[in-house]
Amino acid sequence: MTIEQSTHTCPISVQHSQYQKQAEDVLQLILKPNTSSPAIVHIGDPERTRAKLEAIIAQGASAFEVVSDFDFTISKFRHDGIRNPSSHGIFEKDPELTDDARNQLRALANKYFAIEFDPFMPVEEKIPHLLTWGSLTQNIMIQCQLHRSALAKTVRECSLVLRDEVKAFTDLLHERHIPLLIFSAGLGDVIRLLLQRFCMDTENVRVVSNFMRFNEEGVLVGFEEPAIHTFNKTAASITSLANGDGKSSMKRPCVLLLGDSTGDVHMADGATVDDPEGVRGTVLRIGFLNDLIDTQLEKYKLLYDIVLTHDDTFRIPLTVIRTLFQCWETPVQNGLSE
Template sequence: VECLSSSFYPLWVIDFIIIITFSPFAGPPSPLFASISGDQSGKNQGQMEQIVVNGSETQVVVDDSNLLQKKISAIRLGGPAKLQVIADFDGTLTKYRIDGCRGQSSHNVLQQEDPEFNDKRQKLYEYYQPLEFDPTIPLDEKTKLMEEWWEKTHALLIEGGVTYSGIQNSVAKATIAFRDGVTELLELLEEKGVPVLIFSAGLADIIEEVLKQKVHRSFKNVRVVSNRMVFDENGHLQSFKGKTIHVLNKNEHALDMAAPLHDHFDDVNGLSEEKSALKKRTNVLLLGDHIGDLGMSDGLDYETRISVGFLNDRVEDSLESYRKAFDILYLNDSSMHGVLKLATHLCSTESD
């Protein structure tokens, strides 16, 4: 990778974002990227490269740098007032691996006191999870199966006697952590007045508790769009609010199904804007770790969307499809620092 002068590239790019592109630039270098250049003899253009940035290895792939540059320019022109961020939670905001081991997802953090119910939930997973990825099942039929799976799981949670204190204890013991740079990213977006929608087919209560325990603060611009529990006065789970949000309807349509945040989590987390005003924010920065996460912006008539993907595992198997799907792709459980620098640039009114 050629080291380029800071007179051509902003310092924030040199600090954290060095892009591996799959084709050489046709014109003058973009002010956002350093490309693979020089002698490429004997090398596959799509070959993986290790890049050491600030002492750590960062791998980033951009399939169409010219298109990305146009999108960045368009979003900067609209400014923060037209921008919203849509993010998946597990494996996107959170680390895929912690100390070399697979981290827990918000879905499997919760452990019920009676192990019988944990076993029943596991059996449901073993039955329905293969159906989720079965390409032979029509979408309408698969949607019904996912609704069935989620509703049975929720019924087991109610029957098994989940408590809010149990959620707090489960999160405290969980092997789950945010990517480095996530807190700074949320702080930046709060400062700029950019709303953040965290979409999840899991449990909002778990996600909010992870935010409380790991970040130790709330954000007035952050809203969790997920399945929300209803507790009685003694903190026992009684029911779920609204309609079920599952993997096939986890998108902006789910805003209509989302319930307000719990009073005890402080409603300052709720977006101050009405849903109609949110839909007027037609520029989107989308963060996900599965190609299906691109559907999170369904239901939003956006003008410009920059999609950032995190390919955490089995890179060689999925690189081709992921690099075509996402505008920017981070490999091997990268930090959030590159996205932080990108968001800073998108919200900046200063010229390069």
């Protein structure tokens, strides 16, 4: 872009103009049609999204991190028309889990899913039910005396498929030393084993989820606290994150958030610098709307800056970070640098 300025133009104004142009370029790349894919990109408020991109570009790579859900965000929702298993679903394939235990777990899921997604029940009323669900589920698992080695074998052999291009996305984050926080109400042990299986368990990645405790014989004896569920899945609610504990939990002012549920939009609350409520930090939210598109799209467009439908790839998140890095590496006009 050529900027014609008088000799009295303030350099800061030129720099700001450059960030605006770069943000607009990123937005246009996101919206560029891909004729080889059925995926559709929805942006409810383009100006809000452009402003967030501009703020992220202006602060640079050292101010940037990624917070992502795992089930049906990093992993596909469907593959070849078949529903992809969740981390809990993979666990239920463990051969040491008895048929009776498996039936009990499914009965609990049927009961409490209806509560979790009840549109008329307030969140504060749902939370005790979810805690009860988690406690009952964990007790059933513990009673089966499952072995760590059997779980590892189950994960190695499971049918879970990641979204296309997700490995390129995580590889680029690792290469550029960008923290990736994976936040999940699923099973942390299963997720970590999957990351190892797909060569994504790098030093910039941290998983916050429900982790098991095994004894010296490798038998499941309990679960770590606190229990992570849909409605406490925020950086502000986890003490270790609030205290900056962990290899990739440093607070940065700019966050790319990736999720697939309405609750996932709050994952970065408290993840930004000096911002317990997640209000002042710049959080660019990308949401995968995997199902019920006709009834949920407008709601998702209010909650997420970018909504992806009919998309089983990570093309858009990868495009975003690639172009951000290009912006950060491009000197601004008149010799200014970021």
